[in-house]
Ligand SMILES: Nc1nc2c(ncn2[C@@H]2O[C@H](COP(=O)(O)OP(=O)(O)OP(=O)(O)O)[C@@H](O)[C@H]2O)c(=O)[nH]1
């Protein structure tokens with residue numbers, strides 16, 4: 001009997017072990033339940049903050065950044081919808097990044113010396129030339145400065161730079177920069193310049209400004225050379241709240257401008273802004289076309305009171321050559337200098353006014369609709385010579 005009991009116990013033990021081994025193996029092959037989820041990492045991390053645990057798992061860091069950026073976008077989007085942010089006029093000081101940086105190095109060098117020596121003059125000459133001021137204006141500025149140093153006994157580098165800044169501001173000043181209106185509306189403002197300088201963008205920005213000032217504006221899509229040009233102007237007209245006249249692709253640009261002046265007259269609009277092509281099959285075609293546009297625009301209901309040459313400030317001295325070519329074809333009344341916020345060196349403003357005698361009336365300091373400002377010589381010179 002005892003032997004039977006022992007045998008039964010052994011059999012039960014063996015059966016239990018076999019069951020454990022069999023089911024134990026199956027559990028390891030196919031987990032019945034998913035492993036517990038990793039504890040979520042905090043999403044309040046500052047972007048790019050160094051965290052050893054995150055750096056050990058680069059994919060986790062990417063996920064966290066994406067989450068934060070998505071949140072920020074959502075908030076920004078919402079804010080943009082809910083809050084009509086007050087539009088601040090962009091300042092030369094904030095936007096003239098490249099120009100200030102370039103001249104700034106030379107100014108620091110001048111300031112680092114106790115007095116005024118040959119190195120001072122070399123630094124100033126190189127700085128002004130590199131900033132696109134041009135040879136003749138640089139020479140004139142430094143000749144003036146030498147004479148003042150002698151006459152006033154200037155010994156201090158800071159005082160020297162103050163005098164130079166004042167001279168730059170004085171040379172830039174003295175022009176009438178106001179945009180002219182006809183005695184009998186509509187006034188016609190034509191925008192000319194080579195392709196890509198910012199004509200269409202400038203028209204959009206200026207239309208917004210004129211409309212904000214209470215005037216009514218008709219835009220004329222006189223760039224019939226490219227189909228996309230009229231589309232672009234249509235978009236700006238919508239943004240600015242202006243009326244638009246456009247023709248067919250390849251149509252006669254002069255007749256588009258003419259039709260726009262007729263529309264302006266019938267609707268008692270104040271200003272017609274005429275966009276023009278920046279490129280045609282060749283340059284002489286373009287100049288001939290501009291002459292015709294101007295002639296025909298005068299024949300219509302309006303009076304051409306502005307022919308504004310739009311120049312890209314980043315093209316530097318090349319802009320001067322363009323300006324001369326356009327001046328020969330159509331009588332320019334002013335320059336709009338765009339992209340002064342980009343990689344422009346700034347000094348081109350001086351070169352244009354001094355060499356051509358044409359006032360820089362407006363300046364583009366960015367791509368947004370409010371980034372067009374009147375040119376202010378004192379503010380510009382102060383931004384260029386800022387030593388803070
Ligand atoms: N940063 C900056 N970009 C500008 C400024 N003005 C215009 N742009 C940009 O310059 C580019 C060309 O501008 P457009 O207005 O199309 O130039 P356009 O003279 O009409 O060119 P075409 O029609 O090809 O002759 C666009 O990407 C504009 O956003 C400015 O003041 N600053």
Ligand SMILES: [Mg+2]
Pocket residue numbers: 199200201223229275
């Ligand atoms: Mg254009």
